[in-house]
Amino acid sequence: MPPRRRSAPIPESLTPDNLTAIAAALADGKRPTVYLREGTPSLGLAPGASARVLSIDGTTLTVKPSGVNDELPYEADELRITKNPPPEPEKPKPAKSVARPAAARRSGPVPSAAAATKPAGPKPAPAKSTAPAPKPATTPTETAPPAKKSTRRTAARKAPAAVTVTIHGSAENEWSVSVTRGGRKLPRSRSVTPDSVESAMAELGDEQAQAATSSILNAAREEAQRRVDELSRELAAAREALAILDGST
Incomplete structure (x- = not known):
């Protein structure tokens, strides 16, 4: 498969x-x-x-x-x-080691079949030694110098958002x-204010951003100029009407 x-x-x-x-x-x-x-x-x-x-x-x-x-x-x-x-990737599991019994090796000639089938008798008890066990030599203990503390800080700084x-x-x-x-x-x-936006776009130097803001700013300027012209005409007409009224009196 x-x-x-x-x-x-x-x-x-x-x-x-x-x-x-x-x-x-x-x-x-x-x-x-x-x-x-x-x-x-x-x-x-x-x-x-x-x-x-x-x-x-x-x-x-x-x-x-x-x-x-x-x-x-x-x-x-x-x-x-x-x-x-x-999901987090699965961690590989460690392989289990199978312990195999080591084959006991014997030196010397291989015993015969009769000796292999003969039941083994009781083993003699090991002789106890009457000699006192030697005492370990006493040596003055050496004290290890205290480990120096690291003065470096390993804390990682978090990057700003x-x-x-x-x-x-x-x-x-x-x-x-x-x-x-x-x-x-x-x-x-x-x-x-509009002028601060126009100044900021000029400082950035991005052509697309300048074109986008300029389209709105230019339209606002044209509308303001149109309004000024209209009001100027209305003011001139009002002055003319006032002059006619003043002349009639």
């Missing part, structure tokens, strides 16, 4: 193949499901909670966890494709910043 193939181990977090499959599902209009590796008690999320993927950008996924009315960003290493964690900073911009030119640390979103987002 041919040996059975062992199934490949389930990865602990999302793999590049998982990200490719999720991106393809989103392109087809589907909302694939992923699961949180760690819980977020402040949001009532336990480890293994399900979440629907809304969008993906590189290794950052924007998801909506079950029971939470908010969209949260997570990294691929904070999610997994299955609800339960992968990943931080995600998200800038939200609306069509009304309203901007805010939210921070997520290790999958846990801070309570509230903070409002920021």
Whole structure:
């Protein structure tokens, strides 16, 4: 019988193949499901909670966890494709050693069959020695020097959790910043001014981020200029009407 193939181990977090499959599902209009590796008690999320993927950008996924009315960003290493964690690999059991009795070897000629079948008589008791047993020589005990305590600390430092900073911009030119640390979103987002967002994008030097923010900022500038022109026309008309009224009096 041919040996059975062992199934490949389930990865602990999302793999590049998982990200490719999720991106393809989103392109087809589907909302694939992923699961949180760690819980977020402040949001009532336990480890293994399900979440629907809304969008993906590189290794950052924007998801909506079950029971939470908010969209949260997570990294691929904070999610997994299955609800339960992968089982730990079985440790190989040590092989049991079977003790084999060693064959007793006898020196000298092989006894005859008659001698082998002859019942053995009682063995004589060993003679007791009357000489006193020698006492072990007493030697002064040497005390070992106390071991020096190591002054180095071997405690491993825990690496800080990943931080995600998200800038939200609306069509009304309203901007805010939210921070997520290790999958846990801070309570509230903070409002920021459009000029600070434009300065931050210029400092980052990312062309895609600048293009995305500039589209909203330019639209807001055009709307503001249109409003200024409209109010200017209304003001000119009001002044003209006032001049006519002043001339009539």
